[in-house]
Structures are given as structure tokens and as C-alpha cells.
Amino acid sequence: MSTILTVSNLTKKFGYLTAVKDLSFTIEKGNVYGILGPNGSGKSTTLGIVLNVVNRTSGEFAWFDGNISTHQALKKVGAIIERPNFYPYMTAIQNLKLVCKIKEVPENKIEEKLELVGLLDRKNSKFSTYSLGMKQRLAIASALLNDPEILILDEPTNGLDPQGIHQIREIIKKVASTGTTILLASHLLDEVEKVCTHVVILRKGQKLYSGRVDDMMASYGFFELKSSNTDMLLTFLKNNHSFSKVTQENGLITAFLSEEMNSEVLNRSLMDKGIVLSHLVKRKESLEEQFLALTKNEAN
Amino acid sequence: MLRLLQIEFIKLWNNKSSKILIISYFVLLCCIALISVIKFPLGEGVHLADIGIFNFPYIWHFNTYVAAIFKLFLAIVIVSMMANEYSNKTLKQNLIDGLSKKEFILSKFLTVVTFSLVSTIFVFGVSMVLGLVYSDYNEVSIIFSELGFLFAFFIKLVGFFSFCLFLGIFVKRSAFALGFLILWLIFEQLFFGFLGWKITGWDVANKIKDFFPLESMSNLIKEPGTRLDAVKALGNQVGAEFSSDYYVHWYEILIVLGWTAIFIYGSYALLKKRDL
Incomplete structure (x- = not known):
């Protein structure tokens, strides 16, 4: 090139x-x-x-x-x-x-x-x-x-x-x-x-x-999840090593991945535990979020 | 070189006010011919043409002197063609499009040289026609003597326009640049007066004055009035003696060429140093 x-x-x-x-x-x-x-x-x-x-x-x-x-x-x-x-x-x-x-x-x-x-x-x-x-x-x-x-x-x-x-x-x-x-x-x-x-x-x-643009942050993306059984879901996520951070806001749970995982795998293992999801989205950080994170990190 | 001239031509010729000024300038140059019909109401009327102002080779001196007065028209065009590049920010765009700073200055300078050359050719043509019609002496050797005045006229215009170019770049606003030009004219005289009065005495001051930019340019072609036989005769009657030296000297040309080089190089240096 x-x-x-x-x-x-x-x-x-x-x-x-x-x-x-x-x-x-x-x-x-x-x-x-x-x-x-x-x-x-x-x-x-x-x-x-x-x-x-x-x-x-x-x-x-x-x-x-x-x-x-x-x-x-x-x-x-x-x-x-x-x-x-x-x-x-x-x-x-x-x-x-x-x-x-x-x-x-x-x-x-x-x-x-x-x-x-x-x-x-x-x-x-x-x-x-x-x-x-x-x-x-x-x-x-x-x-x-x-x-x-x-x-x-x-x-x-x-x-x-x-x-x-x-x-x-x-x-x-x-x-x-x-x-x-x-x-x-x-x-x-x-x-x-x-x-x-x-x-x-x-x-x-x-x-x-x-x-x-894709390599900007070494990130595997995150899941946005909702379930009627929030407590069980939270416990499951926190005990799973694939997630680095879990937050909850207005009933919407955001779980950040620390390794690659697709949504099908997550959904199946949750089903096995008897946790039913009403909302499942896998996303990557937008450029804006990455940009803000990057500029903030450097500021410290 | 042709490309640079074409670039400048597109910029100038599409500008209505520049076009009008350029055309009026050349029309005015032709109007020198109208002097021939001026009649003084002495007795039954004396034609200005009859007192010998159109005699070869005097006509070269007289016409270049008169024509140089009109250079102010082109000065306006030149100052604004430079300053407008700043106010329209087109200078920046030109450079981004791939014109180098050197080429930019060169295109302006070439335009100045072209203007001066065309003016000189115009004055040559008009004078030739007037001379052939009115001159008392028509021998070829006399016709083509004292052509140094035409050369001096050319150098004078190139020098003066280069000064305008420099002012345009330096001041960046056409109105202010023209104001600065007038200010400079006054400053030269004040400085001369101050030198003569307080510092060096008048003799030395007179010599130094010849090195001032505008003064050196106006020195190239000295006023032709007192060279006329009629005026001389009048002077003799009242006892005044005109013993000036009217001709163009090589060192005067050199001084003006020196200033031209300084102004053009100065413009380039300014442009190179500036962030746009």
C-alpha cells in the first residue's frame, strides 16, 4: 500500500x-x-x-x-x-x-x-x-x-x-x-x-x-439486558468471568464483556438457569463514547 | 510564465472595477494627444503644439513625463489586486491549490512588468504619431534620439508598481495601502526637510533624497517645462537661469532597480514568513 x-x-x-x-x-x-x-x-x-x-x-x-x-x-x-x-x-x-x-x-x-x-x-x-x-x-x-x-x-x-x-x-x-x-x-x-x-x-x-476506528479501544462490546428476574440476572452476571463490569440503570442492565461472547451463547446459558430475558442487545461503544473515554483517560 | 500571467489576467479581467480602471488608464494615455488642441488665448491664439512641445526628441521627454501622472490609476488596480487576495482569502486557496508562494509573487510581478511594458509601448505609439504630425524636425536620427526617456518611463512604472505591490501585501487592505502610499510621499519630504534643516545640511540632504524610493522614481524623468525654448526665452527675459540637467542617468536607473528588487523580495519574504 x-x-x-x-x-x-x-x-x-x-x-x-x-x-x-x-x-x-x-x-x-x-x-x-x-x-x-x-x-x-x-x-x-x-x-x-x-x-x-x-x-x-x-x-x-x-x-x-x-x-x-x-x-x-x-x-x-x-x-x-x-x-x-x-x-x-x-x-x-x-x-x-x-x-x-x-x-x-x-x-x-x-x-x-x-x-x-x-x-x-x-x-x-x-x-x-x-x-x-x-x-x-x-x-x-x-x-x-x-x-x-x-x-x-x-x-x-x-x-x-x-x-x-x-x-x-x-x-x-x-x-x-x-x-x-x-x-x-x-x-x-x-x-x-x-x-x-x-x-x-x-x-x-x-x-x-x-x-x-474498530481497534480504537480493546473492547469486546457490551450487552444491554432486561428481565423480570433482575436479582438472579445480576448475580449470574457478577459471578461470570466473561464480564468485567455490570451496571444497572432504570431497570436496564449493562454488562461489559472482558472476552468475546456472542448473544446466542449468553441467551442459552441464561435460559438454562431459568432466567428469561425481555430485552437483549449486543453493542459496541459508539465513537463518541470511545472518544470521550479516551480524552478523559488522558486528562487524568 | 505564460501560465502565471494567464492566472492573473483571469483574476483582473473578470473584475469589473479593475477592468474599468485599466481601460480608462489606457484611454487617458491616448488623450495626451488632446494637448495638441489646447489653445492659449494670446493674441489670435497660440496652439500649444506650435511652441515646440511636440518636437522630436523633446516629445519623448514631455510625453513620458505627462503620462507618468496617470500611473495612479493603475496603482489603485495593483494595490487592490494584491489586497483583495487577502480580504477574499483567495491567496490561501491559491496556495492550497498548488501555487507556490514564489509563483504567486512572480505572477503579480509579471503583471506589473506587463502593465509597464504596454504603457511604454502606448506612449511610444502616441508620441510617434503626434511627433510625426507636429514636429519641426523629422530626420530619422533626431526622431530616435533620447529614447532613454522611454526606458526610464518603463523602469519608473515597474518601480512604482512594485512599491504598490509591496504595500498591498504589507498592509493587506487596499484603502489603507493607498493611504500609506500618500503618507509615505509626505514622509519622504518631511524626512528630507528634517535632514536638511537639522542634521546634514541642505547639500548632503539633497543627495540623500535621491535615494528615497518615491523620490528616486520621480527623479528619473525631470520636469520638462523649463527645457522648452519658449520658456527659456521667457526665463532669460526675467533673468532666471535654468541650468538643470534633464537627461536620464544610469545611476538613477540603478537606484530604482534596487528599490524594485527590495520591494519584490520584501513581498516574497513577508508572504513566506506569514501564517495565513
């Missing part, structure tokens, strides 16, 4: 504030990455550095095999950071033609990409007349003009209405399905959970985790 971006020991200081601290990670081709972190955790700064608009204080980063200059590499990258930036007095077509000139790609993809983001019928309107959602979609079209090796999106749904958010997500999914590598920075966890296979989690400029 080929590497698209390698970041090693990257540090950025703004005066006394260290925005990014000794950050290292790699982006491999074909995956969908999420950079997660609360506001001010250094996501945008990191992206700014690799995109050549913020100067690093120390550390290195290399695009592709590291043999080409950053601005040449960026011609093979599509990126949108924070807000869509275009010339307000120019139409969508004119703006995209300019981008083609900068990226040194032919102009024949313009219509196709405008179609993809649903702006073809507004192609001759000035950028200043667009709504925020349309501006963001135009930005995505512009980022895709060169059929990039990697698409970088920084908070692409920020400030959009639910409909706009949905549209952007659909476009991202469409792009991801074509095999394009995507790097999505966001503080919206469900957004990342829905589309990403890998995550890099940042807090105060430091990396807490990077790897597959």
Missing part, C-alpha cells in the same frame, strides 16, 4: 501557545481518515502546515514518496479548509477555470464536477450570490477538478443547515466509493463515524490515538 502523507514530529508554536506538539502519523492510499479533536486541538493548524499555508516550527512532513516539492504535490491534492474561498465577482465557471490553470489540469472536467455537486444550473452565477451550502459544494467541485489522490476536508459541514449537511455527506460518500483517499477533520463524531475507517485523535495538539 502506498503512502500519501507522512507527518513526523510536527510542532507549531504561536508565541507561547503550542498548537501542534510532536505530531506523527501517516496516511495510506485508499482509506478514509478522520482527524478528530475538540475545537482548538490543532486540526486546522496541522492541515494548514501540510497544505503550505502555515509555517511549521519544527518537524517534517512529506507528500507521496517525498521526492516532490509541496506545491507540486498539492496539485495532486484536493483540499478545502474552513470556509470556501473564491473570487466573489467571478462566476462558478470562471473560478473553476482559474483553479484549472493553477493546478495545470485541462478544463474539460468542470461541467462534470459541477454536475456531481449539483451546481450545473447555477454555473454562470457569481460566487457572491451563492448560499453557504452552495459555496461549500463549489469548493468540493473545485477540489475534485484534478481527480485528486487525496481529498482533504476541514469541517466541511460547519455552519450548514441539515439539508446542506446531508448533501455534503452524500457527496463525500460518493467520492469515497470511487476509491479516493479522504482526510476529514471534524469535531462532529457521528460524521466521522459514518464515513471514516481510520482516525487520528488530537487533544491540545497532541496525538491520543491513530489507527483503525
